Amino acid sequence: MSQIGDFGLPARPPAPYAWAAMGVSEAAERLRHDLAKAIRFSAPEVPETETEALRERLHADVATTRRDDSGSQSAAEVFDAWRLEEGRHFAGALGRRVDDIASAIEEVRGLTVRLPSLSRPELERLDALTRRVASECRALASEARRDSRR
Amino acid sequence: MSARTRPRARVLVIDDQPRTAELLAREAPELEIQTVRSGGEARAHARSWREAAPVLEGRRPPDVVVLDLRFDLPDEQLLPDERALGESAAARRLRRERRDRQGLFILERLRRRRPEIAVLLTTAYEEIPFEQEALELKADAFTYAAAEEESGSGRLLVSRLRRILEERAAPQRTGRFFWGTSAAMRELRRKVSALAPTPMPLLVTGPTGTGKSLLVRDVIHPLSGRPGAFVAFDCATVPEGLLQAALFGALRGSFTGAVADRPGVFEAAADGTLFLDEIENLAPDAQKMLLTALNDGTIRRLGSAAETPHTARVVAASNAALAHAASNAALTHAASNAALGRRTAEGSFRSDLLMRLNPSLALELPPLSQRREDLPELARLTASAFWDNPRHRRAIASLVRAAGGPDPEPADAFTLAVSEREARDSASAVVFVLPGKAWAAMQRHPWPGNLRQFEMILADSLAAAVYAGPGASLDRGGRVRIPLDPRMLFDLLAGARASEPPPSGAGFSGFAGFGSGSAERPRASSVAGFRRELERSALRALFREAGGDFARMAERMTGSASAKEARAVRLRFNKLGLSARDEK
Numbered sequence: 001m002s003q004i005g006d007f008g009l010p011a012r013p014p015a016p017y018a019w020a021a022m023g024v025s026e027a028a029e030r031l032r033h034d035l036a037k038a039i040r041f042s043a044p045e046v047p048e049t050e051t052e053a054l055r056e057r058l059h060a061d062v063a064t065t066r067r068d069d070s071g072s073q074s075a076a077e078v079f080d081a082w083r084l085e086e087g088r089h090f091a092g093a094l095g096r097r098v099d100d101i102a103s104a105i106e107e108v109r110g111l112t113v114r115l116p117s118l119s120r121p122e123l124e125r126l127d128a129l130t131r132r133v134a135s136e137c138r139a140l141a142s143e144a145r146r147d148s149r150r
Numbered sequence: 151m152s153a154r155t156r157p158r159a160r161v162l163v164i165d166d167q168p169r170t171a172e173l174l175a176r177e178a179p180e181l182e183i184q185t186v187r188s189g190g191e192a193r194a195h196a197r198s199w200r201e202a203a204p205v206l207e208g209r210r211p212p213d214v215v216v217l218d219l220r221f222d223l224p225d226e227q228l229l230p231d232e233r234a235l236g237e238s239a240a241a242r243r244l245r246r247e248r249r250d251r252q253g254l255f256i257l258e259r260l261r262r263r264r265p266e267i268a269v270l271l272t273t274a275y276e277e278i279p280f281e282q283e284a285l286e287l288k289a290d291a292f293t294y295a296a297a298e299e300e301s302g303s304g305r306l307l308v309s310r311l312r313r314i315l316e317e318r319a320a321p322q323r324t325g326r327f328f329w330g331t332s333a334a335m336r337e338l339r340r341k342v343s344a345l346a347p348t349p350m351p352l353l354v355t356g357p358t359g360t361g362k363s364l365l366v367r368d369v370i371h372p373l374s375g376r377p378g379a380f381v382a383f384d385c386a387t388v389p390e391g392l393l394q395a396a397l398f399g400a401l402r403g404s405f406t407g408a409v410a411d412r413p414g415v416f417e418a419a420a421d422g423t424l425f426l427d428e429i430e431n432l433a434p435d436a437q438k439m440l441l442t443a444l445n446d447g448t449i450r451r452l453g454s455a456a457e458t459p460h461t462a463r464v465v466a467a468s469n470a471a472l473a474h475a476a477s478n479a480a481l482t483h484a485a486s487n488a489a490l491g492r493r494t495a496e497g498s499f500r501s502d503l504l505m506r507l508n509p510s511l512a513l514e515l516p517p518l519s520q521r522r523e524d525l526p527e528l529a530r531l532t533a534s535a536f537w538d539n540p541r542h543r544r545a546i547a548s549l550v551r552a553a554g555g556p557d558p559e560p561a562d563a564f565t566l567a568v569s570e571r572e573a574r575d576s577a578s579a580v581v582f583v584l585p586g587k588a589w590a591a592m593q594r595h596p597w598p599g600n601l602r603q604f605e606m607i608l609a610d611s612l613a614a615a616v617y618a619g620p621g622a623s624l625d626r627g628g629r630v631r632i633p634l635d636p637r638m639l640f641d642l643l644a645g646a647r648a649s650e651p652p653p654s655g656a657g658f659s660g661f662a663g664f665g666s667g668s669a670e671r672p673r674a675s676s677v678a679g680f681r682r683e684l685e686r687s688a689l690r691a692l693f694r695e696a697g698g699d700f701a702r703m704a705e706r707m708t709g710s711a712s713a714k715e716a717r718a719v720r721l722r723f724n725k726l727g728l729s730a731r732d733e734k
Contacts, residue, residue, distance in 0.1 A: 026250065033220050033273070041169055044305060060169075067168055068197075 024094065027086040028137075028144035034082065036137035038065045039075050039130045047127065051120050058126055062112050075133070076109040094144055101136045104129055158182040159315045162212035163195040164202045164256060166221045170272070170307070171195035174216070177308045181315075184212055198227040199256045206264050214314055215260065216307075219253035219273040229255035258714055265523040268314050268331065272307065322527050325368025327361050328601060330524030334516045341513060346373035351444055353429075353507040354467040356515030359600030362467040363427060365515065370465055371423040378422025378461070383415045386431040393436040395452045398443070404453025416449050419462035429466040429507075430499055440464075441503045466507050518597040518604060520711055525593055526568070528601065532608045533566040533582060545616045546632070550580060553622040555630035573631065580622075580630045582612060588636040595643050596709055607642045614638050686726045693723065698730060 042061050048054040064072040073081070079101065090098045111118060111126045118126065162184045163171040171194035175183050184205055186196040196202035198221065205212065221228070225235045228248045235241040248255070253271055260269065317336045322329050329335050345352060346369065354362045363382060371380040388396050395405065399414035415424055426432070432440065443449050444464060448457040518524075536542055547557055556579060564580040567573035568589035573581050597604055615634045622632045689703075696702040700723070704715035723730070 026246075030220070030250075034222075038167075038169065042173065068166070 023148065024089050025141075025144040025148040027082075027089060028094075028141040030086070031079075031082050032137050032141045034066065035075060035078050036134040036141075038078070040134050043127075043130070047124075051123065054120075054123050054127065055115065055118065058123060058130070059115055062108060062126065062130060063115055074109075074112055075130075076105050076112065079105045090140075090144075094140065094147065097136060097140045097143060101133060101140065104133050104136065108133065159214065159319075160184055160210065160212040161214050161216060161311070162186075162202060162205055163216045164197075164199075164253075165195050165216070165218040166197045166223055167218070168193070168195050170216060170218070174308065174311070177305060178312065181311075184210075197221075198223055199229050199259060200227060200232065202256070202260075203263075206260060206267070211264060212267060213318065214268045214270060214311060216270050216272060216311065217253050217256060217260075219271060220250055221252035222249060223252070228252055229259060258712070261712070266331075266526060267523075268318060268333070270307075270311060270314060323531060325364065325372075327364040327368045328524075328528055328531065330521060330527055332516075332521040332523050334521060335524070338513060338515070341511075342369055342373070345511060345513070346370045347375060349463055350511075351464045351466070351507050353504075353509055353512040354465060354515065355512050356467075356469075357517045357598075357600055358469055359602035360515035360517060361601055362469070362515060363425060365513070366423065366425045366465045366467065371425075374423060374463060376422050376463060378420050379418065380423045380425065381415050381419035381462075382425040382427060384427045385436075386428040390433045390436075393433055394439060397436060398439065398449045399451040401451050401453035404451075408453070411451075414449070414451070416443065416460045416462050421461045422463070424462040424464050426464060426466040428469050430468050432499075434500075437500045437503050441500060441506060444503075444506045464507075518600040519705060519709075522593060525604070528604060529566055529568070529592075529608055532605045533564070533612060535605075536609050536612045537564050542613070542616060546580065549616060549622040549632060550630045553624050553630050555579065555622070555624055555628075573625075573629075574627070576629060578629065580632065581625075582615065582632050582634060584611075584634045584639075585636045588634065588639045591640060591643055594709055595646070596705065597646075599646065603646055607639070607646060610642060611635070611639050682726065686728060689719075689723055689726060689728060693728070693730070 039061055042057045044057075048057065062075045065075040065078050066073045083098070083102070087098060108126065108129050111122060111129070114122075115126075158181060160182045161174060163174065165171070171183055174181060175194060183194045185192045185194060186201050186205055188197075188201045196205065202215075206215075225245060225248075226232055228245075229252065230248075235245050253273070257269060257271060260267065314336070317339065318331045320329070320339075322331070329339055342365070352370070354365060356362050367380055367382065383396070385393075394400075395408070395412065395414065397414045397416060399417055400408050400412050402408055402411050418424075426440075439450075443460060446457075447459055449460045450457045537546070550557065563578055564582065565572070565576040565578040566582045566584065567576055568584050569586040570583075573583045592604075592608075599606075611634045615632050619633065619635060622630045625631050692703050692706060696706065700716040700720045701711040701713075704719045705711035707719065708715050720730075
């Protein structure tokens with residue numbers, strides 16, 4: 001079991017999704033459901049002025065993005081699991097969009113590990129990254145849907 | 151069915167993830183998030199139908215269910231049959247579909263067991279591919295798509311949930327108009343609140359008995375804030391020759407019998423609301439004059455050359471079924487009213503007049519059969535109205551005295567119990583007892599005459615119990631029981647089914663089998679082929695009469711217009727080699 005920072009939360013290794021990748025559009029919608037929705041689920045309308053409140057919210061949204069009885073998955077782990085199962089179906093422009101998400105996720109991953117000790121500017125950077133990931137996932141879903149209609 | 155106040159609204163979260171329940175607990179402490187027990191553990195969310203069912207079917211069911219659409223669960227926890235699927239390609243496809251649509255499977259089952267509970271179906275999908283199915287299953291839908299853009303989606307979910315609870319807590323009647331708490335009626339309520347205060351002409355549609363005129367008189371006119379009178383005019387009852395005078399007024403001598411100047415209904419409704427009922431029956435000349443009145447804001451009395459401005463706000467109603475598509479190109483955006491659409495296509499109703507009535511904003515009243523979740527409250531309010539009638543109250547008081555009970559108090563002293571359990575649990579002094587089987591029959595009844603018919607039959611049953619029943623009796627709890635006669639109720643329901651004419655424009659006019667000779671008798675070279683052709687012919691006839699709406703076909707065939715039944719009809723239709731496109 002790996003540990004996330006000082007929170008001592010067990011990080012479950014990425015569980016492979018049981019279903020096979022079928023449609024690109026549906027796969028993109030799943031990423032939207034599992035990641036884009038969850039990564040900013042607790043975000044308030046006005047950003048937190050209290051640094052610790054911001055840290056707490058980011059912990060909930062980024063470090064424990066999905067949870068069940070067997071443990072939790074961080075946003076990076078949710079993305080890894082999705083990419084393992086579905087990523088190979090995304091090529092061309094859609095593939096580049098997935099790469100963009102992956103690069104944002106890499107930065108998220110690095111910051112998540114150090115979440116308990118992040119400074120205010122770093123927390124704000126992480127918050128901005130969650131916004132970017134959510135936005136990129138939405139764009140991916142829209143483009144995949146457009147492609148599937150052609 | 152007695153009115154009781156609840157201190158906290160109960161919410162059940164059905165989601166494979168705990169975050170929605172946690173968010174609600176944090177952001178909406180006024181709500182009671184219901185606890186689910188599973189495997190000796192208690193948690194604030196049900197992860198599957200199996201975990202949710204005991205709460206839904208228990209004695210303290212939730213007021214609202216917040217339901218996710220996608221569930222990442224093992225096969226054995228997935229509806230519809232909770233069984234292992236295997237690892238073949240087909241099994242993986244099926245598994246994926248079940249997970250992606252699990253919320254709808256749960257919703258369908260929930261609707262069968264608990265039609266009265268509000269459901270907020272949540273999804274992250276931008277274009278909810280299942281939106282139509284969710285609506286057919288009477289659920290509010292919440293998509294995170296817009297919410298994700300800027301602010302936290304979870305907070306918007308909380309505000310949406312609060313709005314649903316407020317709408318459900320709002321008074322169920324405005325004047326004599328019954329709202330209920332179904333999703334369609336809550337949507338109508340929002341629409342009416344937005345449109346009623348505007349001066350624009352409005353169109354109200356819905357089958358007979360759904361309360362169109364009550365909606366205009368008791369809701370739209372008061373909300374409009376207009377100081378003038380509410381004037382109702384039935385376009386179907388005035389002879390064509392007198393229509394112009396009745397609508398716009400007439401000068402003395404303008405026709406035989408016009409002995410004095412006479413104002414029309416437009417003038418009577420000055421600064422008020424003019425309600426034109428059954429607008430589809432308006433004669434062509436009157437339609438033209440009405441269009442001028444709406445376009446130019448002027449009217450001309452019969453026999454006069456002068457045009458005068460009018461200040462009436464027009465609200466028209468069409469006694470027609472709702473359809474989701476109008477084939478006439480001029481009506482594609484209206485897509486709201488089958489009868490008007492047909493008459494427009496035939497040329498008997500002006501399309502420019504229909505457009506002037508803002509058909510895209512039409513206020514559609516659903517038939518009672520599509521809002522069965524409102525039946526318990528409608529029954530309670532009907533019984534309340536009966537109870538509040540002084541003549542009936544005197545008769546009830548003498549029954550109660552004869553049974554040895556105390557004089558019933560006016561306020562909330564009675565219950566209409568729809569089962570023995572409700573009768574036993576009642577805290578009221580007087581209990582009208584409707585046997586469970588009779589209530590079940592009422593819930594299944596198609597109600598072609600809609601709310602009016604429901605109220606009439608229940609009021610008749612109550613009157614029979616009070617004036618001609620076996621009398622009242624005192625039970626062990628000191629309550630006076632007045633039983634309703636189930637046989638009489640069954641007779642009334644059977645009579646209603648047989649005698650009620652189909653709603654104009656909505657009904658199924660001629661589908662009564664093939665023995666009449668009027669219908670085309672199918673031919674085939676074998677008995678099996680004959681049966682198949684018979685079924686094809688029946689479905690084609692039904693398809694035409696239902697305006698191509700599979701839900702209406704299902705309702706006609708099975709009494710249920712659920713998405714499941716509609717899908718079954720559609721499947722059968724296609725299996726018999728029929729094509730909706732070809733039949734239209």
